[in-house]
Amino acid sequence: MINLKDFEVWFVTGSQHLYGEETLLKVAEHSEQIARSFSAHSQIPVRVVFKPTVKSTEEIYNVCQEANTAKNCIGIIAWMHTFSPAKMWIGGLKILQKPLMHLHTQFNRDIPWDSIDMDFMNLNQSAHGDREFGFIMSRMRLNRKVIVGHWEDSAVLGPIGAWCRVAAGWHDWQGARFVRFGDNMRFVAVTDGDKVEAELKFGYSVNTHGVGDLVKVINEMSDAETDKLIAEYEEKYAVVPSLHKGGAHYSSMQAAARIELGIAAFLKDGNYKGFTDTFEDLHGLLQLPGISAQRLMSQGYGFAAEGDWKTAALVRAMKVMGSGLDGGNSFMEDYTYHFDPKNQMVLGSHMLEICESIADGKPKCEIHPLGIGGKADPVRLVFNVAGGPALNASVIDMGNRFRLLVNEVEGVAPEHDLPKLPVARVLWKPYPDMQTGCAAWILAGGAHHTCYSQNLSSDQLADFAEMAGIEYVLIGKDTKLHQLKKELQWSEVYYR
Numbered sequence: 001m002i003n004l005k006d007f008e009v010w011f012v013t014g015s016q017h018l019y020g021e022e023t024l025l026k027v028a029e030h031s032e033q034i035a036r037s038f039s040a041h042s043q044i045p046v047r048v049v050f051k052p053t054v055k056s057t058e059e060i061y062n063v064c065q066e067a068n069t070a071k072n073c074i075g076i077i078a079w080m081h082t083f084s085p086a087k088m089w090i091g092g093l094k095i096l097q098k099p100l101m102h103l104h105t106q107f108n109r110d111i112p113w114d115s116i117d118m119d120f121m122n123l124n125q126s127a128h129g130d131r132e133f134g135f136i137m138s139r140m141r142l143n144r145k146v147i148v149g150h151w152e153d154s155a156v157l158g159p160i161g162a163w164c165r166v167a168a169g170w171h172d173w174q175g176a177r178f179v180r181f182g183d184n185m186r187f188v189a190v191t192d193g194d195k196v197e198a199e200l201k202f203g204y205s206v207n208t209h210g211v212g213d214l215v216k217v218i219n220e221m222s223d224a225e226t227d228k229l230i231a232e233y234e235e236k237y238a239v240v241p242s243l244h245k246g247g248a249h250y251s252s253m254q255a256a257a258r259i260e261l262g263i264a265a266f267l268k269d270g271n272y273k274g275f276t277d278t279f280e281d282l283h284g285l286l287q288l289p290g291i292s293a294q295r296l297m298s299q300g301y302g303f304a305a306e307g308d309w310k311t312a313a314l315v316r317a318m319k320v321m322g323s324g325l326d327g328g329n330s331f332m333e334d335y336t337y338h339f340d341p342k343n344q345m346v347l348g349s350h351m352l353e354i355c356e357s358i359a360d361g362k363p364k365c366e367i368h369p370l371g372i373g374g375k376a377d378p379v380r381l382v383f384n385v386a387g388g389p390a391l392n393a394s395v396i397d398m399g400n401r402f403r404l405l406v407n408e409v410e411g412v413a414p415e416h417d418l419p420k421l422p423v424a425r426v427l428w429k430p431y432p433d434m435q436t437g438c439a440a441w442i443l444a445g446g447a448h449h450t451c452y453s454q455n456l457s458s459d460q461l462a463d464f465a466e467m468a469g470i471e472y473v474l475i476g477k478d479t480k481l482h483q484l485k486k487e488l489q490w491s492e493v494y495y496r
Contacts, residue, residue, distance in 0.1 A: 001300035002323040004045040007074045007168050009101075011035035012051045012063055014084030014133060023123050027081045028053050030107040034079075034151050043154070043161040045324060046074065046168060053081075057088045064092035074171035075099035075164070080129035081107065082122070086136035093140060099167045099467045101145040101160070102137070104130045109150045143466045165456075166463045169321040173313065176204035176273045179266070181214050182281030184307035190447040191308035193397030198310070201402060202468060204273075206309040209266075211277075215284035217269075218262030229257040233291070237365040237381060249367045249377070252287065256379035259285065260292030267301060274302025274312040279351070279373035288373050290352035290380035291365065294424070297330060297355035304331050304449055305353055310395045311449040317464070318393065318451045327454030328357025332392060332426070334448055337434075344434035345412055345427050348392075348452060352380045354424035358454055360386035360413075368422035385426035387413040392428075392450040393461055395470075401495045404465040405446045406458050407437055407475040426452065431477045440475040440484050471495065 013031040015024060035050035054060045067073045075098050093100075106126040137144055145163050149156035184192045195206045230253055233239060242249040267275060275296075279288050297303045300323070302316025311331060318329040335349045351370060356363050363381040370378055390411045396403050409428040418425065430437030458474050465472035471491055475484070 002320050004165070004168050004320075004323050005047060006072060007046040007164075007171065008049045008070070008072045009046050009164055009167065010049050010051050010063070010067055010073055010076045011038065012076050012078050013053045014055075014060070014078065014080045014089070014129070015053050015082045016055050016084055016088070019082055019122055023082070024053060024055070026123055030081060031079070034107070037152070038077075038157075038160065041157055041161075043157040044164055045161060046164045048077070054084075057091055060089050060092035061095070064096040068095065068097045073098060075101065075167035077101045077103050077160070078133065079103045079105060080126055080133045082125045083129040083132060086132045089133065089136055090140070093137065093142060099145070099170060100137075100142070101147060101163055102130065102134060103151070103160070104134075104146060104148040105151045105156065107151075109152065143469065145463055145466075162457065162460050163463055165321040165323075166460050166467065168323075169317040169464060170467045172273070172320045173317055174203035176313070176316070177271055178204060178206045178274045178276070178302065178309055178313055178316075179270060179272045180206065180208040180276045180307050180309055182211050182278045182307065183208060185278050185280055188306060190396060190445070191304075191306055191310070191449060193310055195309065197397075198313075198402070201470065202313070204313055206313070211281055211283050211285060214262060214266055217266045218258055218285075221258045221261040221265070225261050226254055226257045229261060230254065233257065233365055237363050239365040240367070243365060243367060243379065252367055252377060252379055255286040255376070256291050259287070259289050260295060263289060263292050263296060267296070272301075274316045276304050276307050276309055276312050278306045279370070279375075280306075282373060282375050285375065287376045287378040288352065288370060290378040293331075293353040294356055294381050297353075298328075298357045303353060303355075305350060306449075308447075308449050310397070311447065311451060314393060314395050315451045318453055318456055321460060321464075322453065322455040325455040327388075328355060329451055329453045329456070330355035330358045332450045332452035334392075334450070335425075338427075339434075345429045346409075347425055347427055349421075349423050349425040352378055352423065354426075356381055356383065356424075358385050358426065358452065359383040359424070363424070366422055380422070381424060382422055383424050384414050385411060385424070387411040387427075388454065390428060390452060390454050391456065391458055391461070392452055394447045394450045396445050396447055398445065398471070398495075401471055402468070403445070403471040403473060404461060404468075405441070405444050405473045405475070406461050407431065407441055407446075408458055408477065409437075411454070431475065432479050436479060436481055437475055439481060440479055443481070443485065444473050444475070444488060
C-alpha cells in the first residue's frame with residue numbers, strides 16, 4: 001500500500017553566471033552525479049531527481065513553483081556548489097511549500113594539496129556559498145533541515161534517508177482524508193480537538209459517518225469474499241479451534257471478517273487513509289472491530305479508538321515514514337504499571353486494536369468477551385512484542401497550538417506468561433526513568449493514546465514537527481523535570 005519509491009526529492013544546485021560556462025558545466029556534472037548516487041543508494045528510500053543548476057532569480061522561482069505543483073515531489077535538497085547570491089533565492093523561498101533540506105557538502109572529499117589553485121577554489125566554494133544560503137533562510141525565519149558532511153559518507157546518507165522518510169509522511173498528510181465512525185468518546189477531552197485548525201495546519205481532513213453508513217457496506221459483503229478472508233486468517237494466524245468452521249464461534253469469525261471487508265471497502269471508496277471507531281457507538285455492528293482494525297493498520301491505514309482522529313492521522317504518517325523498515329508502528333495506550341522498585345515498567349495495550357506489525361512471532365487469533373460496549377464477543381489477534389529501542393508519540397491540541405510529544409522508551413521482552421490477558425501487549429521502560437518519564441508526560445499534557453514505533457527516531461519526529469510548524473517536546477534519556485518545566489513555560493511565551 002505504501003511504496004516510497006513513488007516519491008521524488010529534487011536535487012537543486014545553486015550557482016550564478018559569474019563563473020563562466022566551463023565552471024557551470026562542471027557544477028552540473030557534479031550535481032547530477034550526486035543525485036544519481038543518492039537515488040541508487042539503499043539508505044535513501046525515495047527517488048532523487050537532478051534538476052538543472054539555478055543561476056538567477058527567475059530560475060530559482062520557477063523550480064520552486066514547479067516543485068509546489070509536482071504531484072510526486074515531496075521536498076527539495078538544496079546545495080550551493082559555488083557562491084549563489086542569496087537575494088536571488090528570496091522570491092522562490094517565499095513561495096516554496098515543500099520541505100527543504102540544506103545539504104552542506106562539497107563534491108571533493110579532500111583538498112588536493114599538490115594541485116589546488118584558484119580555479120579549484122572558484123569551483124568548490126560550498127564552505128562559504130552555503131553560508132550565504134543559510135543566512136537568507138535564517139533571515140526569512142524558514143524551517144529547514146541542515147545536514148553537513150561529504151555526500152558519500154554513510155553518516156550523511158543515513159540522515160538524508162531519514163529526512164526523506166519524514167518528508168514522505170508529511171506529503172502523505174496533504175489532502176489526506178480520515179473518517180470517524182461515530183463521534184468522540186463522550187466527555188473525553190484529550191482525544192478531541194479542533195478539526196478545522198488541523199486541516200489548516202496539517203493538510204488532512206476529518207469527517208464523521210454514522211455507523212449505519214458503515215453497516216450498510218458491511219452487509220453488502222458476499223459470503224464468498226468472507227470465506228476467502230477467513231481462509232487467509234487460518235493460513236496466517238494460529239486460530240483457536242472454536243473459530244474454525246464447525247466450531248462454536250465460527251459465526252463470530254464470519255462477522256469479524258465481514259466487518260473487515262466492509263471497513264476496507266468503505267475506506268477505499270472514500271479514499272480514506274485511516275479511521276476511528278468507539279465502543280460507545282456500535283449500532284448495527286455485531287461486535288467491536290478488533291482483528292479488522294489490527295489488520296488494516298498492518299496494511300498502512302491509520303487507526304485510533306474512541307474517535308481519536310489525531311492519533312489515527314499520526315499512526316498513518318508514521319506508517320509511511322517507517323515503510324520498508326524492520327519493526328512496525330501501532331496505535332497504543334499506556335494501560336497499567338509495574339511498580340517493582342527494581343524493575344519498573346509500563347504495560348501498553350488496548351482493548352483489541354494493536355497492529356500486528358509489532359508482533360513478536362505468529363499472532364494467535366482468539367475470541368473473548370470484551371466486558372464493555374454491550375456487543376458480542378469480538379475476534380482479535382493476541383501476541384507479545386519484542387524488546388528493543390522504541391518511542392511513543394502523541395499529537396495534542398493545546399488550544400492555541402498543536403504539540404507533538406515524544407517519549408523514548410526501551411521495549412522489554414515479557415518475562416512472564418499472561419494466560420488470562422486476551423489482548424496484544426507490549427512492555428516498556430520510559431526514559432529517563434519511570435518517575436521522570438511519566439511525570440514529564442503528564443506535565444506536557446500527553447494523551448493516553450499514542451503511536452508506538454519500533455523503527456523511527458525522535459530526531460525524525462522533530463523534523464516532522466518542524467515541517468508542520470508545531471511545537472515539539474522530547475522526553476528522553478537526558479530529560480530533567482526542572483528543565484522540562486522551563487521549556488514548557490518558554491513555549492507558552494513563544495506561542496502566545
